[in-house]
Amino acid sequence: MDPERLDEVLPQWQCRQCGYEGCRPYAEALAHGETTPDRCRPGGLPIFLALAERLDLDPEAFTPPVPDPPKRAHIDPGRCIGCARCLPACPVDAILGARHYLHEVLFSECTGCGLCIAPCPTDCIRLVDDPTSPGCVSTGRPGPMPDPGLDPVRYQAAWLKYRYERHRSRFGQKTSPQPDPESPSREDLLAEIRVMVEENRARQVARRQALGRASKP
Ligand code: SF4
Ligand code: SF4
Ligand code: SF4
Structure with missing residues (x-):
């Protein structure tokens, strides 16, 4: 199985809730038979079924993943010290800021994945309920677009993948929320x-x- 055929159905949050470093590594592990199709919580039932179908697996053999209620990150402006540690942690570049300045979440881009919370030294980021969070489908986005002929869910995923690729070219591999021995x-x-x-x-x-x-x- 070509991992691309599995990656193309994943939500592209790059949130690591599946236990892999992002959507593509999860797709590769699936393609090599190293994991199961029930690990992508943001994808919920539809993505689970799509993966099972492409892998020719019986969905009855698994418990479908249940997504968390939709959320977005919020930064407490009274506690942000402008250290910029949250910027490399956000896989889809949904935080705006520069060193010594107040940082802010771009609500239209935030998936609510929570990866920005751990690196913040003042604990000023929290997730708030937001029913418009993705699966939200944003429109009118700036910049180069994925094919607008895609269905809304695939369009959203293609947009997040584009932002992730841009983030990686900006920050390299420094997106790990895991404790870094050099931190x-x-x-x-x-x-x-x-x-x-x-x-x-x-x-x-x-x-x-x-x-x-x-x-x-
Ligand atoms: S969106 Fe799904 S496949 Fe992608 S990193 Fe998150 S849990 Fe893993
Ligand atoms: S701002 Fe935080 S919660 Fe929102 S997408 Fe980025 S890392 Fe995830
Ligand atoms: S890590 Fe926390 S304190 Fe530092 S810039 Fe981000 S939100 Fe502000």
Whole structure:
């Protein structure tokens, strides 16, 4: 079985709920008979049935996966310190931000996968219920489009795959939510946060002084 024929029916969230690094690795494991078609929770019953059919497996032999209620990520603006650690963690680039600035979730792109939560050192990201989350089908998207002749679910998946490929070219392989042995300890993180707070304070003082000088006759 060509893994492409399995990958093309997957939702392309790249969320790793199947236990693999993304949709394509899951498709490859399926194609090699190393796993079962019931592991993609976001895909739910329709994707499970499509996989079983393509693999010529009896769906009665498995328990179909049940998707979680639709959610999206929300960032508490009062607690975001602009460390940018959530950016590489989001497989579909649904977070907008730059170092030292408040970050924000692009609701139209967020699948609610939750991969951004673990890397955030201030625990300011949470998932909120959102019935419009994918399976949501967005329209009017900017940029190069997948074939708009696709049915809405496949269109959404093709769009997420496009965003994932773009994310990988931006961040390389640095998307793992798993603890990275080279990642800084909590103490290092807190030290970094203190430095950022001090830098921010210094910038504000300098700005106030500059404003004061400018207002003097
Ligand atoms: S969408 Fe499904 S196949 Fe893709 S990574 Fe998530 S659980 Fe795995
Ligand atoms: S913002 Fe967070 S929850 Fe939303 S898609 Fe990105 S990693 Fe997943
Ligand atoms: S990881 Fe958390 S604190 Fe850092 S930029 Fe993202 S939301 Fe803000």
